[in-house]
Amino acid sequence: MSTPYIADPCFLTLGEGFADIVEAAKFSNLTLRYRNDRAAATVGLDGLSDDDWIQHFGHFKPLKDNLPQPLAQRYHGHQFRVYNPEIGDGRGFLFAQMRDDSGRLLDLGTKGSGTTPHSRSGDGRLTLKGGVREILATEMLEALGVNTSKSFSLIETHEELMRGDEPSPTRSSVLTRLSHGHIRIGTFQRLSFIQDNVRLEQLTNYVLTTYFGESSSADSKDNMLKLLDFVTSTTAQLAAETMASGFVHGVLNSDNINVTGESFDYGPWRFLPHFEPEFTAAYFDERGLYAYGRQPQAIQWDLYQLAGAFSALIPEKDLLDIVEQYPKRFEGAMHRALMQRLGVKPKSQAEDGAMLTHLHEFMSRTGAGYAQTFFDWFGGGASRDRAAKSPAQKHYASKAAEGFMNAITSYEVIDAQKLDHPYFKQNAPCTMLIEEVETLWAHIADSDDWQPLYSKIEAIRQMGEALGV
Numbered sequence: 132m133s134t135p136y137i138a139d140p141c142f143l144t145l146g147e148g149f150a151d152i153v154e155a156a157k158f159s160n161l162t163l164r165y166r167n168d169r170a171a172a173t174v175g176l177d178g179l180s181d182d183d184w185i186q187h188f189g190h191f192k193p194l195k196d197n198l199p200q201p202l203a204q205r206y207h208g209h210q211f212r213v214y215n216p217e218i219g220d221g222r223g224f225l226f227a228q229m230r231d232d233s234g235r236l237l238d239l240g241t242k243g244s245g246t247t248p249h250s251r252s253g254d255g256r257l258t259l260k261g262g263v264r265e266i267l268a269t270e271m272l273e274a275l276g277v278n279t280s281k282s283f284s285l286i287e288t289h290e291e292l293m294r295g296d297e298p299s300p301t302r303s304s305v306l307t308r309l310s311h312g313h314i315r316i317g318t319f320q321r322l323s324f325i326q327d328n329v330r331l332e333q334l335t336n337y338v339l340t341t342y343f344g345e346s347s348s349a350d351s352k353d354n355m356l357k358l359l360d361f362v363t364s365t366t367a368q369l370a371a372e373t374m375a376s377g378f379v380h381g382v383l384n385s386d387n388i389n390v391t392g393e394s395f396d397y398g399p400w401r402f403l404p405h406f407e408p409e410f411t412a413a414y415f416d417e418r419g420l421y422a423y424g425r426q427p428q429a430i431q432w433d434l435y436q437l438a439g440a441f442s443a444l445i446p447e448k449d450l451l452d453i454v455e456q457y458p459k460r461f462e463g464a465m466h467r468a469l470m471q472r473l474g475v476k477p478k479s480q481a482e483d484g485a486m487l488t489h490l491h492e493f494m495s496r497t498g499a500g501y502a503q504t505f506f507d508w509f510g511g512g513a514s515r516d517r518a519a520k521s522p523a524q525k526h527y528a529s530k531a532a533e534g535f536m537n538a539i540t541s542y543e544v545i546d547a548q549k550l551d552h553p554y555f556k557q558n559a560p561c562t563m564l565i566e567e568v569e570t571l572w573a574h575i576a577d578s579d580d581w582q583p584l585y586s587k588i589e590a591i592r593q594m595g596e597a598l599g600v
């Protein structure tokens with residue numbers, strides 16, 4: 132049975148002061164490149180014809196009973212630890228809000244839809260390559276069980292963009308994403324910065340009720356502490372899922388942290404080839420602030436900024452007591468995420484912890500592929516024969532592997548049927564390393580050949596089905 136479309140533009144209940152009404156850029160030539168019918172089905176929009184799809188997600192004709200005009204959200208944030216009060220939705224806007232098949236409130240938001248009062252010197256546009264990269268990141272993360280925004284639509288807009296870090300002029304696109312909200316830590320920071328305590332309380336109540344299903348109390352301090360507690364958990368979970376998937380987001384600024392804990396806004400991301408804490412995604416991250424191994428602390432640093440946004444109203448100690456729960460929550464979530472990625476039944480906390488320590492030692496000593504290791508040992512002892520035929524077998528036979536081999540082979544598969552999936556009959560996992568991203572893009576750039584991208588999306592979804600997350 133298909134899900135009905137249920138419009139619910141709740142953002143309007145906030146009233147003015149949170150966003151600016153904007154107009155979408157007028158694109159005269161549009162080519163639909165990707166429509167995510169799987170995501171559309173969760174919000175009852177999969178039945179749209181391609182023409183209607185382009186009307187809504189290329190020309191931004193309002194959806195029925197939804198926002199009458201797009202809203203560019205106001206926010207600030209720390210970028211690489213420097214506070215920036217000049218940001219906000221500079222090339223995107225909130226287009227519509229609706230309920231999904233489980234009743235959650237989701238946003239359709241854009242990237243590359245034109246300039247807004249927050250664009251500064253930017254052109255408000257998204258490169259086609261940037262759009263393709265966001266599709267690849269979101270499809271891959273979703274398949275690996277990471278709570279991520281979904282790429283919903285990508286439409287080529289046939290403009291020529293100038294960029295300093297790409298051969299220019301370059302092709303252009305407009306992306307629509309489906310997200311569990313677009314309220315960032317930076318949305319709270321802005322209200323604190325402008326000392327608008329009324330709206331700070333209002334936003335707190337909005338997020339508590341809309342995204343966390345809580346009723347807000349008459350005591351605004353209680354509400355803020357409750358919200359901080361929720362966000363401590365959602366961000367610890369976000370950090371754990373990101374780390375287990377081997378993903379490096381690249382720009383974990385506080386304006387890119389959704390308070391619902393959904394990962395989003397993909398720029399210079401990469402997946403790890405092999406376990407390497409210092410591995411950095413963004414060429415401009417010269418100090419490695421957002422290197423793979425620093426991501427959990429980087430996200431906690433952002434969480435401190437949320438606490439800071441409440442600090443004019445709440446004693447510091449009360450705020451810190453909550454934020455300091457983050458490491459413990461992260462550790463628990465990380466442990467669960469790794470066990471899930473290995474597809475094995477937990478034993479005791481101590482034994483599982485020792486096995487995971489062996490896993491990391493093995494990966495750092497041998498340089499075995501990150502994704503390959505999880506693929507080969509998915510299911511623990513039940514995968515012994517499969518792993519023996521792996522291209523990484525030499526690593527498993529090495530001295531450095533002994534501790535991990537002894538540990539992992541004593542674990543039982545959670546669901547033996549999963550190993551019968553054709554995905555596990557391959558000898559290598561589905562990965563998304565930078566070389567492949569560049570090759571997929573080269574097919575599009577050189578010969579407008581989109582088939583390799585579509586085939587890759589199919590392969591990623593097959594992996595997602597096999598892992599069953």
Ligand code: AMP
Nearest residue numbers: 218219220221222250253254255256396
């Ligand atoms: P990001 O690094 O993508 O999270 O973006 C940081 C800030 O820069 C946000 O306020 C964006 O809206 C803005 N921004 C990035 N690229 C552009 C662009 N091409 N035009 C206008 N604003 C942009």
Ligand code: MG
Nearest residue numbers: 386387395396
């Ligand atoms: Mg951003």
